[in-house]
Amino acid sequence: METDELTHSVWDITEDEFPVASPLREQGKFLLRYAILAPSSHNSQPWQFAVRDETIEVTYDETRWLEVADQDKRELFISIGCALENLCIAAEHFDIGYNITYHANKDDNLVSIVTLETESEPSFSRPPKLFDELTERYTSHQLFEDQTISQETRDKFSRTIEEDDVTLYLINESEQKRSIGELQADADEAQMADPAYRKELGYWVGMGALGSSWLMARIGQAVVTHFDLGEREGQNNSKLIERAPVIAVLATHADTPTARVKAGQVFERLALLASAEDIAVHPMSQTLERPEMRTELAARADTEGEYPQHLFRLGYVEEERTHTPRWPLESQLS
Structure with a gap:
């Protein structure tokens, strides 16, 4: 299915690499390095991206759809939502505005279009510390300790x-x-x-x-x-x-x-x-x-x-x- 091999190297990303002086197209491509760190069902990573100047088209790859476990594509769309959220958090961190148009209810693979803007205030401010967790977040399968969450x-x-x-x-x-x-x-x-x-x-x-x-x-x-x-x-x-x-x-x-x-x-x-x-x-x-x-x-x-x-x-x-x-x-x- 894939010509490229799975790798852990994608987690080695630092914000110092952000192309400050580059056009929005290149900045948007950099933001996607954080988007692909999102969790997904079976780690199937069903997202695909097309960067076109100031817009990023988010689609899904049907070859990574779990046809048996996820017959109604519920988990596929949740997984893509996770990647979209990472993209938004990274954009806010680098002071890039964005507008999301959702297309998932239509009969094609297009899920959303993200329009990037150099001057825009987000309608909802996420906690700034979330950006640091983009490269730290993980999933645990262990038995949790007997400790309450306040x-x-x-x-x-x-x-x-x-x-x-x-x-x-x-x-x-x-x-x-x-x-x-x-x-x-x-x-x-x-x-x-x-x-x-x-x-x-x-x-x-x-x-x-x-x-x-x-x-x-x-x-x-x-x-x-x-x-x-x-x-x-x-x-x-x-x-x-x-x-x-x-x-x-x-x-x-x-x-x-x-x-x-x-x-x-x-x-x-x-x-x-x-x-x-x-x-x-x-x-x-x-x-x-x-x-x-x-x-x-x-x-x-x-x-x-x-x-x-x-x-x-x-x-x-x-x-x-x-x-x-x-x-x-x-x-x-x-």
Whole structure:
């Protein structure tokens, strides 16, 4: 699928490299070096960019769509929203204005157009410390410590949301977490029982997209593809949810591609804020990948008629921060 190899070198970027005296086109291309550091489902990195003078067209690459796990492209649009948010944060840091036009609801691969401006004030000011976390943010799969997240910190999360049509639900009540954990176990077992799902997951594991060495990636691909590990995964992930200090759900009023893009922007903003607060983040999507379980999650999370788009854990852990590899920016420009 890719001619370029996955690499960790893309994380080695410093703001001193920003081309201050260059045209907006070159500055915009530099901003995309931060955009591609965004998280994505299975680390599929489904975004593509076209830089045209003062505009950046954001599209999706259908060859990186998870057709089995993500049949309605919910996770694809959330992933692209994360990259779009990184782009916005980097632009603000370098005093570049921007305007976003969303196109995701149309029947083509165009998701949004970002128009860069040399003189413009953003309609919403994100916390400045988020920029520093663009190269620090990571995902943790570990069991979180038994340490509560303060109300003050949870309020900070809520204040970072400007979108009227995206709602953050923070769940810390034990019985509610247990109920969601049970649903997670059921989702894991159902997904892993599907050979097509295991084959797709095995493909991405085998590519090394999740950060394993070549040998371990190949071994992991064989194991995931040929063995139903649903019960084991379900028990483990259920425990991760039940023991997390906070379970977060992002929900939207509408269930459209654009709503999902905006949910992705909010998630990335929250993930970067969590990183700044030394709080680990772990997205868990299985319950959202099956329509009947997504409906049940809405009931158990009490999303008040809104559509759940993203589920993730928040908590503390003693862990060295590690990054998953990325394809070079050049392979994602069209």
